[in-house]
Amino acid sequence: MKSRTPKESYAISTHLVLPNETNLLGNLMGGRLLYWMDITAAIAAHRHCQRVVVTASVNHVSFERAIKLGDYVTIEAKVSRAFNTSMEVFLDVTVEAGLTADKVKSNDASYVFVAIDQVGRPIEVPQLVPETDLEKERYDTALKRRQLSLLLSGKISPESVPELRDLFMGKQK
Numbered sequence: 755m756k757s758r759t760p761k762e763s764y765a766i767s768t769h770l771v772l773p774n775e776t777n778l779l780g781n782l783m784g785g786r787l788l789y790w791m792d793i794t795a796a797i798a799a800h801r802h803c804q805r806v807v808v809t810a811s812v813n814h815v816s817f818e819r820a821i822k823l824g825d826y827v828t829i830e831a832k833v834s835r836a837f838n839t840s841m842e843v844f845l846d847v848t849v850e851a852g853l854t855a856d857k858v859k860s861n862d863a864s865y866v867f868v869a870i871d872q873v874g875r876p877i878e879v880p881q882l883v884p885e886t887d888l889e890k891e892r893y894d895t896a897l898k899r900r901q902l903s904l905l906l907s908g909k910i911s912p913e914s915v916p917e918l919r920d921l922f923m924g925k926q927k
């Protein structure tokens with residue numbers, strides 16, 4: 755299977771924050787942002803493997819600043835690492851203030867998608883070859899995020915990841 759580069763999976767979406775997407779303070783609801791990120795990330799994952807993909811895990815999302823009614827939210831997504839049947843997609847979110855047009859980084863996030871066949875069985879995906887320094891950094895750190903995600907979802911035990919074991923079981927003598 756031919757390997758691919760992150761830029762081949764690149765996906766971008768821009769959204770205007772409307773009144774029915776905000777809370778009582780006029781800030782974008784976190785769940786709506788997660789939904790937009792999920793769709794943009796799914797497009798990137800699909801571009802990488804050309805298969806039906808499903809969200810397996812939302813691994814890291816932080817809401818560092820409030821996004822206001824009338825702002826434009828831009829979400830950029832690229833596959834950061836492919837494993838066997840799963841892919842990590844890394845997202846960068848920027849916000850453009852509706853009134854001033856100032857653009858600021860809002861947050862980033864990583865999602866995991868699994869490619870599946872016609873009966874919902876996980877199926878192999880192409881490997882990813884990172885090109886830029888940032889892509890290489892995200893590729894390297896994706897392994898730790900995967901171990902943590904699998905640990906938190908109960909798919910692997912703390913004993914199988916010595917680097918993370920102490921976090922969950924206390925320091926071993």
Ligand SMILES: CC(C)(COP(=O)(O)OP(=O)(O)OC[C@H]1O[C@@H](n2cnc3c(N)ncnc32)[C@H](O)[C@@H]1OP(=O)(O)O)[C@@H](O)C(=O)NCCC(=O)NCCS
Nearest residue numbers: 808809810811837838839840866868870876900903904907
């Ligand atoms: C995701 C899904 C296909 C995994 O199926 P499964 O039978 O558990 O398959 P496996 O345990 O073999 O895992 C398949 C891959 O997913 C990865 N994976 C599964 N859960 C994961 C998690 N929480 N975090 C990171 N990776 C995960 C596994 O590591 C494996 O990756 P690899 O093949 O690259 O090594 C299955 O659980 C599913 O269909 N879930 C529902 C998906 C969905 O509907 N999403 C929308 C939610 S509303």
